[in-house]
Amino acid sequence: MLRNYLKIALRNLWRNKTYSAINLAGLALGLASCLLITFYVIDELSFDRFYGNADRVFRLNADIRFGGADAHYATTPVPMGPAAVLTYPQIERMARIRDESPGMIWKGQEKIQERQVYADSTLFEVLGLPLLHGNTAKALTQPGSVVITEKMAKKYFGVSDATGKSLLVGGTKHYQVTGVLPDFPENSHLRADVFYSMTDYPDNLSDNWLSNNYLTYFLLRPGASPVEVERQLNELYRKYAGPQALKTLGATFADLEKAGNSVKYSLIALTDIHLHSGREAELSPNGSIQYVYIFSAIALFILIIACINFMNLATARSAHRAREVGVRKVLGSMSRDLIGQFLTESILLSLMACTIAVLLVEMALPTFNNLADKHLTLGLLQSFYVFPFLIGIALFTGLLAGSYPAFYLSSFQPAAVLKGKLTAGMRSGRLRSSLVVFQFFASVFLVMCTLVIYRQLRFIQEKQVGFDREQVVILNDTYGAPAKQLKEELSRISGVESTTVGGYLPVPSWRSNDTFFPEGEINQEKAVTMQSWDIDTDYLRTMGMQLLSGRGFRADMATDSNAVILNESAVRLFRLQKPVGSHIAEISDRKTGKTRELTVIGVVRNFNYESLREQVGALSFRLGKVPQGSTSLRLRAGEIPATLDQVKQVWNRLMPGQPFAPKFMDEAFDGIYRSEQRIGTVFLSFALMAIFIACLGLFGLSAFTAEQRTKEIGIRKVLGASITQILLLLSKDFARLVIIAALLAFPLGWLAMDNWLQGFAFRVGISWWIYAVAGLLALSIALLTIASQSIRAASVNPVKSLKSE
Known part of the structure; x- marks a missing residue:
């Protein structure tokens, strides 16, 4: 029996090449997307499990x-x-x-x-x-x-x-x-x-x-x-x-x-x-379980959309197979035999799609690894649980996608279908409509998420963060006397506006917390914990930071060794009405509790020295005694390549054997949000994939509808209806379904993205146009897909549609 099922299935698939190709494409793309995300999730969940004592x-x-x-x-x-x-x-x-x-x-x-x-x-x-x-x-x-x-x-x-x-x-x-x-x-x-x-x-x-x-x-x-x-x-x-x-x-x-x-x-x-975890002082950048959940949901969405696409295409061809079903039933076939036949075709198609999906994954892995910053390989298929999972998901997809068409087609009454009356089968209009709503619900949701993520990332790139990160070059690993000489010689280069030496930078670098007290009073209720950075006299100018009051450090002021510059947040925490000239105290010896008094000589405008996920905390600048860590240069616009060549010559002479590896500060700043940038790109890719697969399903459903209403269209044309009127007639039901899907996706998309945005202290709002763009994009793509089938149906000669009446 199984051999007969397979033989007939292969014949049907070969006879209907276009249908089979579209179905294979939809399933293969859906399975490939699901497989890529599965690899990503497996890799994220596998961290640190290879250690022998990982469980303890x-x-x-x-x-x-x-x-x-x-x-x-x-x-x-x-x-x-x-x-x-x-x-x-x-x-x-x-x-x-x-x-x-x-x-x-x-x-x-x-x-x-x-x-x-x-x-x-x-x-x-x-x-x-x-x-x-x-x-x-x-x-x-x-x-x-x-x-x-x-x-x-x-x-x-x-x-x-x-x-x-x-x-x-x-x-x-x-x-x-x-x-x-x-x-x-x-x-x-x-x-x-x-x-x-x-x-x-x-x-x-x-x-x-x-x-x-x-x-x-x-x-x-x-x-x-x-x-x-x-x-x-x-x-x-x-x-x-x-x-x-x-x-x-x-x-x-x-x-x-x-x-x-x-x-x-x-x-x-x-x-x-x-x-x-994701805490301060982690050994390496961490992932997020939130993104694992998000990508798992996307994989499920895309797989379900691909299955719905299969169902709709199978249903659209029901008229072509109705007579086959009728003849088989007249010859004695039971409904279970027909169900077995159609499920066999579905599973066979799914297994073929799975094979194609593996090939697509192999081709897409380099690009996906680049987007997701991963090193995934098809070697994951060799894991004892991945290959059975792959076969299982292919069988599951085949059963899920083929069950509805199998039961739908096997329910046709032979007397009715042999007379050409297809509507005697299962009443499933609501189910098909629900499937279309779900497809575009998922698509609109993904588009909304992508738009919000990109808007937040653009806000981050354009926000004034309190320092000028453009045209600043960082040279790492400069310590002691060579760093001092390096600064002096680099400052003489005409294309260098200013130079500073120090490891504390407003991008990922050194950090140090200390405890201070107002007016020299050691009172734990008034203690302020803040960042304490050692800088030199050229730091503020090189970083493009703005002094709101007071002055910066000066090399000719001996008293500046006991001076401090505060940011606005520190001034608020200390409740200083006139900060310049005020005094604060720091603990100079933790063992004895001895303190040292510091004089506030300036207030700098708040700048984002941490990610925009965090509020700007209190920070103080001290005049560092020994320059060390990094050397930062502000370069003149228009002279950067030539200036960097001169900088390299000085570097090679003063730092022999040490590689010259300049890093632009704006790149270091963008690196803080590289994870979100990757997520946004991956989101967009899978959102477009979901929409494409959904359109394949819509293509099938519009073909089914046009097929069901062939005689109605013929009558309307005889009575004078134009192609435009018929196009509107066939499109309005689908347009309504897409609008319903968008209305359902809007609140869920808002909840998901509002929760994601809560992770940023500085964030954008979810504007009304995001809803409009997501909805109109889905509606436009859907109408364009429907139009191809509707115009074809409306262009048919009514004589051919009505000749059997």
Whole structure:
């Protein structure tokens, strides 16, 4: 029986090549889109699951509210990990990481930036990550030891086993390679290539509980409760940090909490870090579970739209197969036999479409990887669960798409259909209309989301952020005396307007929080936590920042070593009526609580030094003693290429062996929102795909309707109706369905995008024209699709339509 079904199915598909091609195209595009998104979702969900102890490893996070500022860190105090593992038996092991990326390593005379961290010797045992070469337990126990990845071993030494070899770091210190790690896969939040022993980091034995700088990982014993361990860790923190807070701030934890301050530590599973964290001081940019949900919904939408497209096309051909059904029933075929026949055709078509979809995915993967910033390959199909999933989704699609046409066609009454009366079958007008509404509901929703995302991104690019990021070039890794000489020589180049040296920039760079008090009063209720940046005398001019009052730092003013410049947010928090000339205090020694008085010499206009997702926080500028970190240059317009050539010549002379890698500040600024830009582009691509597939379904339904109303159209033409009138007659029902779909999609689209926009402190509104554009776009495309079938039906000679009457 199955062999007969397959044979007839293949014959039907071959006989109706155009129908089969359209159906295959719709299903293949839908399945390919679904498969691409499935690969994306699988990759996002797979992060950090390859570690041997992934199910028992947790990282400690910090949520701090103090001095009017909220901070959410992935880092904790330096002594917290060691104290916890000694105090609580539920914690089997602990490991800390101090991020110091990037670092400069010498390869002969060449200086190369690498991703580097300092790590406890227990890190690899905590993660369950074996070394390719070396002893896991001893690799980082001694000062001067380093573990590198296999990629680094081959890069610097030309061999995989580089143990025992020496690595020159910073041009002054040699580290001995004591272990080689396998290269980290892309689906790891930890992607460093160089691991130095924590014993080499200066403050690794510090007992400071009031500073959060170390990522701390715990390996819990089997059966240990993360909730209970989390409670114990907060108790531990209060026990040791309390006396230090009392000594430094003159207040107990109870006093601090009464003033609205709080410190809470929480555990996050290693496998949840990538999608559920997104905190300050993360080791790498994280994803978002929100986007996983969004893309999963898009995949489902597109797959359902493709199935609806199949149903509508199959239904549109019902008149061609009605007589076949009638003849089969007269010859004794049961409804279940006919259902089996039609489902076989549907599943066969779906399996063929699935094969084409895999080929389309292979062709589209490079482009998709570029859009989504991924490194996906068809190797995912080799996973034990992906291939069965693919076959399952093909069968599911075939059954879902073919069930309605199968039951619809098999329900025809043989006497009626042999007389040419097709309407005796299933009354399914409402169902078909509902399917069209759903198709365009999904399409309008996706178009709305795309428009809002692009409008927000354009707002970000055009917003005045308080500094001028155009024509500013950043040169990283400039430290000490060479940086000072570099600044002096670069300032002499005619195309350079100004130059500043310092690691604190209004794009991703160094950050430092400190606590200050107004008028020299050490009162925890009036404490202000704010960013404290060291800059030089040319910083404000180079960055294009505006002083609202007072002055900037001057090299000839010795008193500026105890001066400070505040931004508007800091002035508000300190409640300074006349800020210039006022005094504030900073804690100069955390152990003794000793303070130093600072004089406010200027107020700078607020600028967005963090993402536009955040409000502008309080910030202070101090005059830095030793220039270090980065050198930034403001270049004159129209002379940039020639100026950069001169800058490169100076760089190569003063920084021999160090690669010249200028980076424009506007590019660094745009990089903050690269994730949203990628999401917007992917959204647009899949929205257009959804609309295209929906139009294929609409094409089928309009063909079905024209076929059902052939005689009505013939009569209307005999009675004098024009082609335009008939076109309007056939189009108005579909137009109504698209309008209903748009009206249903508008509120859901508004809810989804309003929720997404809440993640930005500075955001656009959802204007009325977004609804209009999304609705009119869907309506226009639908009417153009319908018009092709309607004009064809209206152009038929009425004699041919009515000859059997």
